Amino acid sequence: MSEQVLHDGKIFVGKSIKPEYLDLRLANRHGLITGATGTGKTVTLQVLAEGFSSAGVPVFAADIKGDLSGIAAVGEAKDFLLKRAGETGLADIYRNRAYPSIFWDVFGEQGHPIRATVQDMGPLLLARLLELNEVQEGVLNIAFRVAADEKMPLVDLKDLRALMNDIAARSKEIGTKYGNVAATSIGSIQRRFLVLEEQGANQFFGEPALDIMDFIRLAPDGRGVINLLAADRLMERPRLYATFLLWMLSKLWMTLPEVGDQPKPKLVFFFDEAHLLFNEAPKALLERIEQVARLIRSKGVGVYFITQNPMDVPNSVSAQLGNRVQHALRAFTPQEQRAVKAAATTFRKNPDLDTEKVIMELKVGEALVSMLENKGEPSMVQRTLIRPPEARLGPVSKDERQSVIEYSPVFGKYEEAVDRESAHEILAKRTDAAAQQANAGEGGSWTDVILGGGAGSSGNRSRRGSQGMGDMIGRELQRSLSRTIATTIKNIIVGSIKGGRR
Numbered sequence: 001m002s003e004q005v006l007h008d009g010k011i012f013v014g015k016s017i018k019p020e021y022l023d024l025r026l027a028n029r030h031g032l033i034t035g036a037t038g039t040g041k042t043v044t045l046q047v048l049a050e051g052f053s054s055a056g057v058p059v060f061a062a063d064i065k066g067d068l069s070g071i072a073a074v075g076e077a078k079d080f081l082l083k084r085a086g087e088t089g090l091a092d093i094y095r096n097r098a099y100p101s102i103f104w105d106v107f108g109e110q111g112h113p114i115r116a117t118v119q120d121m122g123p124l125l126l127a128r129l130l131e132l133n134e135v136q137e138g139v140l141n142i143a144f145r146v147a148a149d150e151k152m153p154l155v156d157l158k159d160l161r162a163l164m165n166d167i168a169a170r171s172k173e174i175g176t177k178y179g180n181v182a183a184t185s186i187g188s189i190q191r192r193f194l195v196l197e198e199q200g201a202n203q204f205f206g207e208p209a210l211d212i213m214d215f216i217r218l219a220p221d222g223r224g225v226i227n228l229l230a231a232d233r234l235m236e237r238p239r240l241y242a243t244f245l246l247w248m249l250s251k252l253w254m255t256l257p258e259v260g261d262q263p264k265p266k267l268v269f270f271f272d273e274a275h276l277l278f279n280e281a282p283k284a285l286l287e288r289i290e291q292v293a294r295l296i297r298s299k300g301v302g303v304y305f306i307t308q309n310p311m312d313v314p315n316s317v318s319a320q321l322g323n324r325v326q327h328a329l330r331a332f333t334p335q336e337q338r339a340v341k342a343a344a345t346t347f348r349k350n351p352d353l354d355t356e357k358v359i360m361e362l363k364v365g366e367a368l369v370s371m372l373e374n375k376g377e378p379s380m381v382q383r384t385l386i387r388p389p390e391a392r393l394g395p396v397s398k399d400e401r402q403s404v405i406e407y408s409p410v411f412g413k414y415e416e417a418v419d420r421e422s423a424h425e426i427l428a429k430r431t432d433a434a435a436q437q438a439n440a441g442e443g444g445s446w447t448d449v450i451l452g453g454g455a456g457s458s459g460n461r462s463r464r465g466s467q468g469m470g471d472m473i474g475r476e477l478q479r480s481l482s483r484t485i486a487t488t489i490k491n492i493i494v495g496s497i498k499g500g501r502r
Helices: 024-029 041-054 067-072 079-087 118-130 134-149 157-169 171-178 183-198 238-255 283-299 334-345 355-361 398-406 423-440 446-451 469-501
Strands: 010-015 019-023 031-034 059-063 101-105 226-230 267-272 301-307 323-326 366-370 382-386
Touching (some): 010 024, 041 067, 041 382, 059 238, 101 398, 118 134, 134 183, 238 283, 334 355, 355 366
Parallel strands (some): 031 301
Antiparallel strands (some): 010 382
């Protein structure tokens, strides 16, 4: 373990009037990192990720701008980093090193592909992703219930499309059993699928689906593996980004067993640009987020939200975040002034520190820090200089990234997509079978029809509830032929009678 990072089961964060530590026993009580753009939030995230990894705790983090990827490369002993090391008491022991990392990417370009099935995503998160209203969300819930009852796996968007078309065709039957299904709602949902496909969701929904346990790995030297999600392209689709990360949190919550309080977490999850999670979120979704934040702690998972403004996080969720790092905030508008005041009130008061004033005076790399200690109470807030990271500050090169990907322990597991039989194929087979049955019931050859025999005869037709176009044409031909024969016979008889009279 690195002496410059760890001390007696604690992560060294920085130095105030004393060293400031994050206690690993209390790291699963979650945390919040806030501050204006350019104040050092990403460096703080990197410092904490390095600390957790050194302690043997796997990490997942979204790499918004690409510069967090440098954690996979050896850092450089630059002058300002060496100066920071001296100021934080690390002058004699500061060393640079890389950290074990795995790169992931929803689009499969800058890391291993991450996929989920539609079924795994569930109707609540999918409705959020599609921006559905309450009525449309109800129809989507019915679709998921129909798929479950009829044992049709929902893997990708084409499965959901096929299912929606089938429900539209069976709307009366479905409505009787599950509730009214309006054609207009199905049409609206189908149009939302188009929007989602344009955002690249086809690459996300599919198989092989992510095994969440692949995030919980240790390197051969005992350090926790740092999983980095390439999120620069994903951030262009903010709703997809937020819903995707919430899905992963929910997946962890549902998959991992209860472990209670441990000496250190099983996994730490960093949620950057966290405000996107809460923007315009409906009540049901906010309840899910609060539930996950409250209960995932007992699964040994710590969640750290990173955002610019502490007011971005609802009070019900903010109350769950015990470990706090506050970088500088600006206060030029009344709203920004309220944010500064709100941030100041979240800390345990320090009589020697005007917290509200200090928040606006903090330099880059400085932060107000309050971590949980002893039995879980917050420490007194202190103005802290964050320690320098050991790994590289800045992104890896394209070749370096590719090298990390190819030497990854999961390389080859997710690269090739698999398309197994699911709802789309099952419904296609059902449609083909119905069409073949209808064709078989329409009858035999034209000769049989004309002669009135075979499978298309009127005797057989009378036992069926419906007739095809061939049946109707054959019947008309029979009638026409019968009339012609009757007329001919009549003319012969009448002609012979008239001939006898002469």
